[in-house]
């Protein structure tokens with residue numbers, strides 16, 4: 682027997698029987714859309730530690746030159762042209778079936794919303810690169826406005842309200858997570874019948890805690906990732922196939938039969 686097929690069928694069965702599926706996604710779901718995994722073996726930060734320094738909040742706030750380089754990099758981000766892939770669309774299908782309780786994502790690319798998931802269901806624990814936020818007054822506006830200013834010649838565009846430093850509305854290294862967002866992620870993890878974790882190594886806390894929390898609340902834990910994850914030992918099913926291949930059958934098989 683093919684063990685992978687057995688596990689896939691088991692997981693699809695749990696999803697088919699579930700009323701509430703909470704999905705947790707990491708960088709792995711977006712790599713098929715051309716967005717590199719910063720921390721992976723071929724990631725930007727792995728190959729270029731200077732890039733990680735640029736993503737650290739203390740350096741960003743202290744050094745205008747780092748901000749200027751950061752703005753130039755933002756102009757060229759793959760997120761601006763990336764399209765959702767089959768993995769994203771499978772989660773939209775889960776929502777169409779009425780099973781998606783919530784979608785926790787570590788990604789900052791908004792590909793879940795662009796694929797068609799209800800933005801109200803998406804919990805962005807690391808924020809979004811599609812918006813900017815002022816470090817001083819917290820004014821929030823579309824990234825496009827800031828990028829237009831950079832193209833027009835402002836190398837480090839200040840906040841239009843207070844003149845403060847602005848950055849993408851993401852959680853940089855050294856920056857605190859948003860407590861309300863994390864609380865919500867924990868809550869929806871404790872409320873589901875199945876926790877489906879996709880494309881994350883589940884090694885970054887507190888988000889990784891969603892997995893044992895769901896497990897202890899009685900949920901089945903399904904992990905889809907090419908590499909090993911920190912939570913493999915508590916998974917009820919562990920699927921190592923490429924995400925774009927495995928998610929469509931996982932969700933398609935769970936269509937309710939009439």
Ligand SMILES: [Zn+2]
Nearest residue numbers: 815818840843
């Ligand atoms: Zn401001």
